[in-house]
Amino acid sequence: MASYKTETKLTQIGNGFDELGAVNAPIYLSTAYKHEGIGISKGYDYTRTGNPTRSILEKAIADIEGGQEGFACSSGMSAIQLAFSLFSSGDHIIASRDLYGGTFRFFEILSKQYHLSFSYWDGENLGELADLVCPETKAIFIETPTNPLMHEVDLSAIAKITKKNELLLIVDNTFYTPILQRPIEQGADIVVHSATKYLAGHNDVLAGLVISNRTKVTEKLRLYHNSCGVVLDPFDSWLLIRGLKTLALRMRQHQENARKIVAYLEKQPLVTKVLYPGKGGMVSFELTAPDYVEPFLKSLHLITFAESLGGVESLITYPATQTHADIPEALRLEYGLSNSLLRLSTGIEHPDDLISDLNQAFQTLKEEVTAHE
Amino acid sequence: MSESIHFSTKLIKETVAVDPQTGAANVPVYLSSTFHQKDFDHYGKYDYTRSGNPTREALEDAIAALEGGVRGFAFASGMAAISTAFLLLSAGDHAIVPKNVYGGTFRILTQVLGRFGIDHTFVDTTNLDEVEQAIRPNTKVIYVETPSNPTLAVTDIRAVVKLAKAHRCLTFVDNTFMTPVFQRPLELGADLVLHSATKFISGHSDVVAGLAVARTEELADKVYFLQNALGAVLGVQDSWLLLRGLKTLDVRIRKSADSAQRVAEFFTTQSEVRNVFYPGLSDHPGSKLHAEQAASGGAVLSFELEDEAAARTFVNHVQLPVFAVSLGAVESILSYPPKMSHAELNEEEREKAGIGSGLLRLSVGLEDAEDLIRDFSNALDFVRNHEKVTVRSVD
Numbered sequence A: 001m002a003s004y005k006t007e008t009k010l011t012q013i014g015n016g017f018d019e020l021g022a023v024n025a026p027i028y029l030s031t032a033y034k035h036e037g038i039g040i041s042k043g044y045d046y047t048r049t050g051n052p053t054r055s056i057l058e059k060a061i062a063d064i065e066g067g068q069e070g071f072a073c074s075s076g077m078s079a080i081q082l083a084f085s086l087f088s089s090g091d092h093i094i095a096s097r098d099l100y101g102g103t104f105r106f107f108e109i110l111s112k113q114y115h116l117s118f119s120y121w122d123g124e125n126l127g128e129l130a131d132l133v134c135p136e137t138k139a140i141f142i143e144t145p146t147n148p149l150m151h152e153v154d155l156s157a158i159a160k161i162t163k164k165n166e167l168l169l170i171v172d173n174t175f176y177t178p179i180l181q182r183p184i185e186q187g188a189d190i191v192v193h194s195a196t197k198y199l200a201g202h203n204d205v206l207a208g209l210v211i212s213n214r215t216k217v218t219e220k221l222r223l224y225h226n227s228c229g230v231v232l233d234p235f236d237s238w239l240l241i242r243g244l245k246t247l248a249l250r251m252r253q254h255q256e257n258a259r260k261i262v263a264y265l266e267k268q269p270l271v272t273k274v275l276y277p278g279k280g281g282m283v284s285f286e287l288t289a290p291d292y293v294e295p296f297l298k299s300l301h302l303i304t305f306a307e308s309l310g311g312v313e314s315l316i317t318y319p320a321t322q323t324h325a326d327i328p329e330a331l332r333l334e335y336g337l338s339n340s341l342l343r344l345s346t347g348i349e350h351p352d353d354l355i356s357d358l359n360q361a362f363q364t365l366k367e368e369v370t371a372h373e
Numbered sequence B: 001m002s003e004s005i006h007f008s009t010k011l012i013k014e015t016v017a018v019d020p021q022t023g024a025a026n027v028p029v030y031l032s033s034t035f036h037q038k039d040f041d042h043y044g045k046y047d048y049t050r051s052g053n054p055t056r057e058a059l060e061d062a063i064a065a066l067e068g069g070v071r072g073f074a075f076a077s078g079m080a081a082i083s084t085a086f087l088l089l090s091a092g093d094h095a096i097v098p099k100n101v102y103g104g105t106f107r108i109l110t111q112v113l114g115r116f117g118i119d120h121t122f123v124d125t126t127n128l129d130e131v132e133q134a135i136r137p138n139t140k141v142i143y144v145e146t147p148s149n150p151t152l153a154v155t156d157i158r159a160v161v162k163l164a165k166a167h168r169c170l171t172f173v174d175n176t177f178m179t180p181v182f183q184r185p186l187e188l189g190a191d192l193v194l195h196s197a198t199k200f201i202s203g204h205s206d207v208v209a210g211l212a213v214a215r216t217e218e219l220a221d222k223v224y225f226l227q228n229a230l231g232a233v234l235g236v237q238d239s240w241l242l243l244r245g246l247k248t249l250d251v252r253i254r255k256s257a258d259s260a261q262r263v264a265e266f267f268t269t270q271s272e273v274r275n276v277f278y279p280g281l282s283d284h285p286g287s288k289l290h291a292e293q294a295a296s297g298g299a300v301l302s303f304e305l306e307d308e309a310a311a312r313t314f315v316n317h318v319q320l321p322v323f324a325v326s327l328g329a330v331e332s333i334l335s336y337p338p339k340m341s342h343a344e345l346n347e348e349e350r351e352k353a354g355i356g357s358g359l360l361r362l363s364v365g366l367e368d369a370e371d372l373i374r375d376f377s378n379a380l381d382f383v384r385n386h387e388k389v390t391v392r393s394v395d
Helices: A006-011 A052-065 A076-084 A101-114 A126-132 A155-164 A215-228 A234-244 A247-265 A290-299 A329-335 A351-372 B007-015 B054-067 B078-086 B103-111 B128-134 B157-166 B217-230 B236-246 B249-268 B287-293 B308-317 B347-352 B369-394
Strands: A069-073 A092-096 A117-121 A137-143 A168-172 A190-194 A208-212 A271-275 A282-287 A315-317 A341-345 B071-075 B094-098 B119-123 B139-145 B170-174 B192-196 B210-214 B275-277 B300-304 B333-335 B359-363
Touching: A006 A052, A006 A247, A052 A069, A052 A208, A052 A234, A069 A076, A069 A215, A076 A101, A076 A190, A076 A208, A076 A215, A076 B217, A092 A101, A101 A117, A101 B217, A117 A126, A126 A155, A137 A155, A155 A168, A208 A215, A215 B078, A215 B103, A234 B236, A247 A271, A247 A282, A247 A351, A282 A290, A290 A341, A290 A351, B007 B054, B007 B236, B007 B249, B054 B071, B054 B210, B054 B236, B071 B078, B071 B217, B078 B103, B078 B192, B078 B210, B078 B217, B094 B103, B119 B128, B128 B157, B139 B157, B157 B170, B210 B217, B249 B275, B249 B300, B249 B359, B249 B369, B308 B359, B308 B369
Parallel strands: A092 A117, A092 A137, A137 A168, A168 A190, B094 B119, B094 B139, B139 B170, B170 B192
Antiparallel strands: A069 A208, A190 A208, A271 A282, A282 A341, A315 A341, B071 B210, B192 B210, B275 B300, B300 B359, B333 B359
8 A cells, every 4th residue: 555645545444454345344342263273363363462453553554654563552641651661670761841741740650660761852952962862861752743832843853863872763743643744754763642632533532553663663562562451442443543534634624724723813912922833733822821811711612621632623721730730830831831821722613713712712801801900 | 338239239230320411321432532621720520531431430430349449440451450550569669479370461570560670479379388488578569360370279368468468568369260249359358459351241252351449549549540640541432341241240150150160070070181170179179268268160160181182182173162262251262271371481381380281271151051061072072082093093
């Protein structure tokens, strides 16, 4: 399938698998597989080790991300846990400073309980990144664009550093998806996804993916995926395949809506900063005061106040108390994640409706501000 | 709830989670990954499905009540439950683990957790002196599987708990083979019960899942933190299927155990069978102890034929059981531990654990016991004739 474009690959996932000719691949709930005799199987023996529905998903994502092999996990966090099972006590990892709160919390567990050490890099100065590398360093972990400050990081430049120092480059590609960014083509060794977000796209599946492009790493990941058992179940594997078929269309609409919303927000007097890297569906913006956050959120009717992102419905998140609550406030403020910051995951509703919802919320806020002056 | 009701009643009572909104007697499948927050300052009970999901919670509450613990946790597989439980330990900590532990647990201890500084000693947990001698100042957990897989050796849960408490260790018990219908380790003092719920609890060979139940709030908080932080949670659809399977657990495992007893007794009368391992047989070394802590010999037994060739002949001639890995399903499953569940052990380790090259494990399903016995009797005829053929060819 390598010669097809991504859109074509996505729509065709699972087609051609079934011997009965089903265009849509079946959901194999069976946990056990009959063996014809001792040492003879048809490639499957136990669903944790391998499941036909999950295999279709894993092969597809590996192909689309340009890696060797994919591993579907029970959540984005378990995908990151799987990637980090490659390391041992005493190892050192460099990670983006502006990081999803759950990933930060996991790194805290690894450092406090298991003596791995972490250095955080601001994502700007490549010289500083190279200086952080020490003999114990095993990998660089990057989120790009960063969450929630939406800073784009130059992966090719980092790949030069990881190659030179024989480190693994692990990239969380959740925000851009392979539609907008294929980190392996830029030199990454491992890509991780919270597939709960854009890849599934409907706020109905919790899932994670790991894609590896280094033979030795792939072999280890295969062993740990099976050993630790953090596998995605067949039904959710199927739902994720179903979501992937419309990924290209959805991303196009998310991006178009986001760009229109950014143009609108940039003109709002109650907005001090709009953070948008020019691509994708995620937009962060800062209100003029932290006190405005609550009344603003309360005034929204169409956009839902909820954690998570990447679904067809627009969601707005308050990182300070939701997604990034596990990062100490002082640290957050220091790197720019303020208490006035909101993160908008632009859905695929009509952009005019989204903008009028934002507009009426700003009007209400303006009236309240004026009334208090 | 009244303590006088029978377990089979409790099972139904605890698995019926009535939906408060509609009154539906069966909990809805909440696929939603996220939940709208009505109040800016006070978030609702659910915000993100990894942290908590109403369908998964109905299952978690049910297993907690059935095992007699304070809180239950559903995981993506039995191994996800076990690996998350071991991550309660930190670098420098030590665990005592049965030497004939399930091959998957053996693999994660030796190949993954060791690299994170979690040390372990394999002992024969049926020998309490051996357990006590293995305890070190940094021992945090004594891990028990009883009866063991695949030789059905019995470990004294109460005695291990006593040893563990004296040394400020926790006791984890893998209760997969017995289920709470037959054995409730928390009532015997254990701290954490673990299940490969893929087996009897789900019971239909259609879900891979793990469960954990904690005895105390303190331990439950720690397990919850890791379940949420690491995210090895069970999918929503599978949580619902598991709850569905749980409702028939009592009738399924009782029927299977009755048949297993009859099949085990049949095997003891067959000259081709060298050994039968089943704790429901009075000459099984752990049968008396087992009867003190569990209500039945269970539905899994192992039996030993002369060698791999005999096992191969037997497997090639049985009609009813599927030949596959896993156990605890409506259909009988025959497996060959040396090359399936215990393939991670080398030959020497296998022999040490009592797993000979002629050993077969049988998980008895819901077929009629007479049909199963007729099928096995027929397959043993082939083993017998095969032996004759072999002998003749030597002549």
